[in-house]
Amino acid sequence: MAYPPDLKKLIKLVEKSRPKRIEQAKQCLMYEPMKLEEQEDIIKKFHPDYIEEGKRAIAVGPNKGYRVANEFAEILEAYSRIDPDKFNLARIDYSCDILIIGGGGAGTAAALMAEEAGASVIIATKLRHGDANTIMAEGGIQGVTKPDKDSLYCHYLDVIGGGHFKNDPELVRTLVSEAPHVISWLEKLGTMFTKYKDGRLNTLHGGGTSRKRMHSCGDITGCEIMRVIRDEARNREKIKVLEFSPAIELLISDKGNCCGAILYNLETEEYLVVRAKAVVLSTGGCGRLHIRGFMTTNHYGATADGVALAYRAGVPVRFLHAVQYHPTGAIYPEQVEGVLISEKFRGAGAHLLNIRGEQFVFECSPRDVTSAAVIRECSERKLGIPTPIGTYGVWLDSPMLEIINGTGYLQKEFPGKHILFKRFEIDIAKEPMLVYPTLHYQNGGVNIKKDTTTNIAGLFAAGEVTGGVHGENRLMGNSLLDVLVFGRIAGRTAAEYITKPLDIGEPTLEHVRKYHKELEAAGVPKIRLSPKLLPDYISDKVKMRRLHPSILERI
Amino acid sequence: MANAKSQAELQKGLTSDDVKVTEELIPIFIMGKRYDVPKSLTIQKALEYAGYFLIRGCGCRAGICGACATVYRLPNNYKVEIGIACQTLVVPNMYIAQIPFFPAIKAKYNVEELKVGTYTLGEVYPELYKCMGCNTCTRSCPMDIQVMEYVAAAIRGDIKKCAELSFSCIMCGLCAARCPAEIVQYNAAMLSRRLAAKYLTPPAKHLEKTLELLQKKVFEKDLDEIQKLDEKELRKAYSEREIEPIETEEFWKPKDRKHLVPIEVVED
Numbered sequence: 021m022a023y024p025p026d027l028k029k030l031i032k033l034v035e036k037s038r039p040k041r042i043e044q045a046k047q048c049l050m051y052e053p054m055k056l057e058e059q060e061d062i063i064k065k066f067h068p069d070y071i072e073e074g075k076r077a078i079a080v081g082p083n084k085g086y087r088v089a090n091e092f093a094e095i096l097e098a099y100s101r102i103d104p105d106k107f108n109l110a111r112i113d114y115s116c117d118i119l120i121i122g123g124g125g126a127g128t129a130a131a132l133m134a135e136e137a138g139a140s141v142i143i144a145t146k147l148r149h150g151d152a153n154t155i156m157a158e159g160g161i162q163g164v165t166k167p168d169k170d171s172l173y174c175h176y177l178d179v180i181g182g183g184h185f186k187n188d189p190e191l192v193r194t195l196v197s198e199a200p201h202v203i204s205w206l207e208k209l210g211t212m213f214t215k216y217k218d219g220r221l222n223t224l225h226g227g228g229t230s231r232k233r234m235h236s237c238g239d240i241t242g243c244e245i246m247r248v249i250r251d252e253a254r255n256r257e258k259i260k261v262l263e264f265s266p267a268i269e270l271l272i273s274d275k276g277n278c279c280g281a282i283l284y285n286l287e288t289e290e291y292l293v294v295r296a297k298a299v300v301l302s303t304g305g306c307g308r309l310h311i312r313g314f315m316t317t318n319h320y321g322a323t324a325d326g327v328a329l330a331y332r333a334g335v336p337v338r339f340l341h342a343v344q345y346h347p348t349g350a351i352y353p354e355q356v357e358g359v360l361i362s363e364k365f366r367g368a369g370a371h372l373l374n375i376r377g378e379q380f381v382f383e384c385s386p387r388d389v390t391s392a393a394v395i396r397e398c399s400e401r402k403l404g405i406p407t408p409i410g411t412y413g414v415w416l417d418s419p420m421l422e423i424i425n426g427t428g429y430l431q432k433e434f435p436g437k438h439i440l441f442k443r444f445e446i447d448i449a450k451e452p453m454l455v456y457p458t459l460h461y462q463n464g465g466v467n468i469k470k471d472t473t474t475n476i477a478g479l480f481a482a483g484e485v486t487g488g489v490h491g492e493n494r495l496m497g498n499s500l501l502d503v504l505v506f507g508r509i510a511g512r513t514a515a516e517y518i519t520k521p522l523d524i525g526e527p528t529l530e531h532v533r534k535y536h537k538e539l540e541a542a543g544v545p546k547i548r549l550s551p552k553l554l555p556d557y558i559s560d561k562v563k564m565r566r567l568h569p570s571i572l573e574r575i
Numbered sequence: 576m577a578n579a580k581s582q583a584e585l586q587k588g589l590t591s592d593d594v595k596v597t598e599e600l601i602p603i604f605i606m607g608k609r610y611d612v613p614k615s616l617t618i619q620k621a622l623e624y625a626g627y628f629l630i631r632g633c634g635c636r637a638g639i640c641g642a643c644a645t646v647y648r649l650p651n652n653y654k655v656e657i658g659i660a661c662q663t664l665v666v667p668n669m670y671i672a673q674i675p676f677f678p679a680i681k682a683k684y685n686v687e688e689l690k691v692g693t694y695t696l697g698e699v700y701p702e703l704y705k706c707m708g709c710n711t712c713t714r715s716c717p718m719d720i721q722v723m724e725y726v727a728a729a730i731r732g733d734i735k736k737c738a739e740l741s742f743s744c745i746m747c748g749l750c751a752a753r754c755p756a757e758i759v760q761y762n763a764a765m766l767s768r769r770l771a772a773k774y775l776t777p778p779a780k781h782l783e784k785t786l787e788l789l790q791k792k793v794f795e796k797d798l799d800e801i802q803k804l805d806e807k808e809l810r811k812a813y814s815e816r817e818i819e820p821i822e823t824e825e826f827w828k829p830k831d832r833k834h835l836v837p838i839e840v841v842e843d
Contacts, residue, residue, distance in 0.1 A: 048820040056814050148642060151634045165782045167841045169819065169827060173797035173834035181813035185806045193798055200785045207778060210686055210769030212742065219777030220825075230816040231829075238742065243639050244768075247746065251765050255683045264630065286630050319640070320633050355617050355664065359637045369821050384821065424822075435743050439719060440638055443662060554630070562626035 033377035124152025126483030126507035133511025157242030163199030183491020226496030275525030315358030325551030339464030349458025641747035693732030
């Protein structure tokens with residue numbers, strides 16, 4: 021899987037332009053960033069969000085008429101997996117104070133805070149505890165920790181500018197204000213941040229940051245954070261975890277409160293009822309819906325289940341029209357297609373180069389701008405590098421980092437990627453990587469207030485399932501921050517909520533019944549079910565053989 | 576591997592264009608049963624190609640979550656090979672089985688209360704001392720971690736070394752599955768990392784300072800101000816931001832201190 025000879029020839033052009041580029045970088049000469057107007061222009065022309073084809077207005081629910089990608093519309097315009105008229109809610113399989121749906125970063129942070137406040141917690145998760153996009157976040161976590169050169173104002177401005185000035189200001193303020201607390205919390209829990217000898221935290225740039233405030237743990241920041249908070253959760257007596265048990269419906273009481281959920285045991289195929297005083301939704305993102313057919317960096321379970329559940333129960337969504345394509349997904353070799361090549365490479369100074377070995381965009385532009393620039397390079401300008409399977413990419417010049425920082429730098433700072441490419445006989449300290457934008461993040465999601473409450477009493481939401489904090493475009497390092505900031509708040513708010521005298525009422529599935537009627541009226545075919553739970557990658561060849569044509573006709 | 580078509584769609588419009596045989600197929604044996612799969616696939620994609628719908632044994636699909644630990648043997652070779660399914664290419668005639676779960680001991684502890692010393696790890700995980708130095712763990716690690724070395728460090732009480740050596744661990748469990756001494760290496764390593772970060776690495780003083788400043792609410796006025804800006808004003812402020820250069824030393828000083836805490840307050 022080493023680079024074929026044709027690509028090796030093209031790498032020579034990268035090597036040829038490298039000495040001059042390194043010289044310029046050392047003199048702090050950066051590739052000219054685009055003006056705000058230029059940025060907006062390139063996004064409108066080349067970013068997939070702005071292509072009307074492939075979108076449609078949602079036919080039902082609280083945001084009826086809102087135009088989103090077809091793949092989102094498909095999971096929202098869909099029936100429940102259960103029949104609300106026949107399902108027995110009287111049988112209770114589990115009960116607890118707080119049910120947390122989703123066992124990634126947000127859910128686990130919420131569980132820790134809720135447990136500390138005295139609540140009994142169940143985390144219901146689709147796969148294993150910690151199987152989430154959190155574990156895959158590589159680059160880092162933003163937060164102001166160096167007040168001699170940085171401030172909450174600067175962080176706020178970066179976040180809202182990156183989000184096209186559309187973000188919910190209250191959520192942004194909460195995000196940046198809580199960030200230092202989160203970093204400190206992680207440090208005290210025993211997270212191995214990359215530090216100088218005296219304990220000073222290493223910080224790097226991310227796309228769209230005005231200051232170096234990206235804290236990292238090598239190139240496996242999310243993995244390290246998830247390992248630590250999961251370990252902590254496993255130490256706590258009052259946190260119980262139900263793995264391989266995704267929620268497929270929320271329970272809403274006759275008094276309008278969220279009071280539990282129906283889970284589906286993926287292995288035994290049983291439906292289970294969990295009763296709770298409060299529910300935290302932390303189900304993560306949508307990459308495995310393959311919006312617009314893009315490859316994705318996301319976890320196997322990222323199918324936007326929480327958005328479907330909450331929407332059906334009447335929670336509005338926002339910013340769902342904005343999907344983030346990470347500028348640098350691996351596109352060669354094919355086995356690692358879609359895999360995230362962290363922005364930390366560019367934060368550390370690696371250049372993006374076209375087929376001629378020339379820079380074409382300021383590497384630390386916001387993600388949507390950089391993605392649009394890469395797409396332009398590979399389409400309109402015809403300066404992309406062709407791969408053996410007919411796709412195009414651009415170079416990410418990792419070897420220049422090795423030259424600037426000394427031998428062994430890449431292996432030390434990017435151990436994950438170093439070993440990954442080594443398996444395919446590519447040494448990223450010597451040869452550049454081929455990259456192309458890859459579906460990365462669900463900017464939008466369910467509507468929350470800054471205390472993570474939704475419009476349904478007893479239902480809280482945190483992390484990628486929510487929308488508003490990042491506006492139309494999230495900056496690097498703000499997703500790990502988001503899940504921990506709002507996960508922690510959700511845990512605390514939910515724990516506080518249940519201490520009040522509550523008249524929760526009796527659980528019903530009335531919302532499902534109502535939603536089904538709306539779907540029928542809109543003519544949505546009954547075979548369409550959601551949540552999707554898992555993507556289906558079984559080969560077409562096998563599927564063809566599975567069912568006899570006569571059965572297919574009946575479906 | 577974008578959205579797979581539904582079965583109904585497939586059946587309806589099927590033409591020979593839909594069937595592309597462009598790649599050489601090789602035989603592999605999934606739990607002893609033969610399937611022919613394209614030779615460029617990873618084990619994970621080969622399982623799906625063969626018709627397996629994965630529930631366990633599949634996670635991030637990017638080599639970082641440890642869900643897809645796999646063991647296999649090659650023909651005419653006594654060796655047990657290991658790999659993570661999403662990162663390992665298929666080889667002709669390989670015999671595969673996944674180990675999506677292996678029972679393990681995870682001690683419960685409170686890191687706030689643990690006293691760090693030579694015997695800390697051994698007290699929490701006494702089975703560490705059963706290590707007989709066979710090195711099977713290291714040979715079973717898909718991340719090329721020197722597992723036996725970090726176990727040795729743990730036994731010696733060198734918590735920091737154990738933490739550093741085990742840093743890339745994805746907790747796939749292959750080491751524990753194959754250990755004749757029945758040690759759960761990765762859980763001991765997990766504890767070592769938390770202890771090393773918490774007790775054996777100096778805390779970040781500038782972070783403590785930031786928390787102090789937060790408590791004094793020194794940032795609030797600027798935040799009130801920026802929250803009041805309309806989009807036009809925000810755009811102006813955003814365009815005029817001073818950007819810290821990428822290649823610069825740690826103690827870079829911005830020229831514009833308008834929205835920073837006065838330096839004398841920071842250094843106070």
